[in-house]
Amino acid sequence: xxxxxxxxxxxxxxxxxxxxxxxxxxxxxxxxxxxxxxxxxxxxxxxxxxxxxxxxxxxxxxxxxxxxxxxxxxxxxxxxxxxxxxxxxxxxxxxxxxxxxxxxxxxxxxxxxxxxxxxxxxxxxxxxxxxxxxxxxxxxxxxxxxxxxxxxxxxxxxxxxxxxxxxxxxxxxxx
Numbered sequence: 001x002x003x004x005x006x007x008x009x010x011x012x013x014x015x016x017x018x019x020x021x022x023x024x025x026x027x028x029x030x031x032x033x034x035x036x037x038x039x040x041x042x043x044x045x046x047x048x049x050x051x052x053x054x055x056x057x058x059x060x061x062x063x064x065x066x067x068x069x070x071x072x073x074x075x076x077x078x079x080x081x082x083x084x085x086x087x088x089x090x091x092x093x094x095x096x097x098x099x100x101x102x103x104x105x106x107x108x109x110x111x112x113x114x115x116x117x118x119x120x121x122x123x124x125x126x127x128x129x130x131x132x133x134x135x136x137x138x139x140x141x142x143x144x145x146x147x148x149x150x151x152x153x154x155x156x157x158x159x160x161x162x163x164x165x166x167x168x169x170x171x172x173x174x175x
Contacts, residue, residue, distance in 0.1 A: 046132040050169045052079060054107055057166070060133060065113055068124035070160075074112035080105060103170035108138075111162045121160060128164065138163040 054077055065072040113124070121140075128135050142160045 043132070047134045048104070048167055048169060049133075052105065052107060052168050054079060057107065057109060057133075060131065061109065061111060061164075064127045064131060065111075065124065068116070068127050069120050070113040070115045070124055072111065073114050073159075074110075076110040078108045078110075080108060104167050105170045107166050107168070109135075109164040109166065111160075111164065113160050113162065114157050116158060121158075134167055136165045138165055 057077055058075060061075060062072050116124070121142075125137060125140075128137065140160060140162050142158060
């Protein structure tokens, strides 16, 4: 009986070795995918962090301002109430329904920066736009008199007031 079942058991053992080899390859591939996706996930966390990280906003904005050749003269950071934006979606019919797109909170940054010119301001806004953290420029204001020469022929120092909004995830269980 043992000799008769030996061939069948050797076949099962051979099949199990092939399955183990396939599983080992899958584990290696999964680890590689996980490593690649972690980089994407980390980038998303910088774009829309899970917490406000408001304590680092001054450092981020000050660094961007300095690298653009401007001087940060004032910053006001305000944490806002959570919002639940609405979006249109087709749910079981031809008519779109309004559904929540996901909870997030906003932080408003009011900046005052001095120096530079139009090109410097443009480069600064580009730097803000390319920042790893997501910023929306809400408003920009400046006094045009800084771009006109005075009686002595000197230009004043340009002053810009900029309002930005940045985002972070809200607790999905919060109402």
